[in-house]
Amino acid sequence: MIFKEDFEKEMLECGETYHIEDEITDDALIEIDRIFGAADYLSIKHSEKHHNNLLYMSVITAAIVLCFLIYDEVEQHWLIIVVMFLIILLYYYYRQSKNEHVHEKYIDYRVVAETLRVKYYLTKANIKKPVSEILPWFTDVRIPLIKEILSELPETSKMKESIKECWVIDQKTYHYNAYHAAQAKKQRHDRWERISLYLTITVYIITLIFEILMMFFSPLDVQTANLIRTIIKISVGLTSVVTLLLANYYGRMSLTSKSQEHLRMYWLYDEIEKEIETKGESDETILYLARQFLIENAIWYSHQKKNEAQFIVE
Numbered sequence: 001m002i003f004k005e006d007f008e009k010e011m012l013e014c015g016e017t018y019h020i021e022d023e024i025t026d027d028a029l030i031e032i033d034r035i036f037g038a039a040d041y042l043s044i045k046h047s048e049k050h051h052n053n054l055l056y057m058s059v060i061t062a063a064i065v066l067c068f069l070i071y072d073e074v075e076q077h078w079l080i081i082v083v084m085f086l087i088i089l090l091y092y093y094y095r096q097s098k099n100e101h102v103h104e105k106y107i108d109y110r111v112v113a114e115t116l117r118v119k120y121y122l123t124k125a126n127i128k129k130p131v132s133e134i135l136p137w138f139t140d141v142r143i144p145l146i147k148e149i150l151s152e153l154p155e156t157s158k159m160k161e162s163i164k165e166c167w168v169i170d171q172k173t174y175h176y177n178a179y180h181a182a183q184a185k186k187q188r189h190d191r192w193e194r195i196s197l198y199l200t201i202t203v204y205i206i207t208l209i210f211e212i213l214m215m216f217f218s219p220l221d222v223q224t225a226n227l228i229r230t231i232i233k234i235s236v237g238l239t240s241v242v243t244l245l246l247a248n249y250y251g252r253m254s255l256t257s258k259s260q261e262h263l264r265m266y267w268l269y270d271e272i273e274k275e276i277e278t279k280g281e282s283d284e285t286i287l288y289l290a291r292q293f294l295i296e297n298a299i300w301y302s303h304q305k306k307n308e309a310q311f312i313v314e
Contacts, residue, residue: 002101002108004148010105011038020120021166028156032120035149039113046106051253053097053309058248060090061312062241069237073230094311103308107301108143114297115139115146118290119153121167125286126160134291136298143301163286164276172269179262186255192246200239207232252307261300268292 017037024030064086071079097103119131132140132150139146210232214225272289279285 002105002143002145004145007039007042007109007112007145007149010042011035014038014041017041020117026124026156026158028123028154028158029120031154032116032123035153036113036116036120039109039116043106043109043113046102046109049100049102050097050106050309053093053102054249054252057090057093057309058245060086060093061248062245064090065244066237066241069234069241073233073237091311094309097309103304107304108145111139111143111297111301112146112149115294116149118293119150121163122286122290123156124158124161124166125163125281125283126156126158127283127286128155129283129287131290131294134287134294136295138298138302139294162281164273164281168269168273168276168289172266172273175262175265175269179259179266182255182259182262185250185253186259189246189250189255192242192250196239196242196246199242200236203232203235203239207236248312254303254307257303261296261303265293265296268296 014037017034018040020033020036021029024033064083067079067083067086070076071083115131115135122129122131130150132147135146210228213219220228268289272285275285
């Protein structure tokens, strides 16, 4: 669990941050934007660390399997030293991720940032309903940091402003583009999975043909046949290594869930945009959007919670 003291300490290390809007003049909105920018920056920073750790650990795990396969099939006994070194390296990245709370900070700070985004727009629309009262219970329980931050934010005395362009249309465009980007990543992952499957099937067919030839015609001597069998086993192992690499890396990125989450948000903003065009920006419509946004954010959090780095050698 990330505490407010941890967040405030890391805020001091933030570089250039992203702003919800340019040219903010209201003091309350400036303060919300400042904390949002820090949470957003820290979430991105730890997200990059987390995904790099996943990549390193996936490659190392695949290398362990491949080295052990060669050690076993070709009897290159020195490779067991390499395997042990790789296991130690794998454990190092695992412990580094755990000790620095990389994954936890990535998802906690993202939920903080998105909650502050909601607070910013409700404040701009001069809606007095506290965001803390519409938080999903899951978010409320798992990330108490949010309520601490919300309780210290100032209120504004500005007149009600429109949030259609800066929130609804802006975020609708963002999720539209993010959905297509996630779909592109998913298609790359699916393409590599198909290639791995086709290679595996091809190797098995070659193995079947080879064994039938050896069984009925014996065109090769025993030593040459065993050498070919060893090559076939390593080839099968290589396809398994590729499958393992894809599962450990892309499998933990939840590409299908990510894609669907962006699509649902696009639909939500599209629905809200149409309602605003027909009925205007009522407080009820904006609060409905805020609640649905926070619910979707909690769903994202629950999905991502399952994807922390794990120390597994298969």
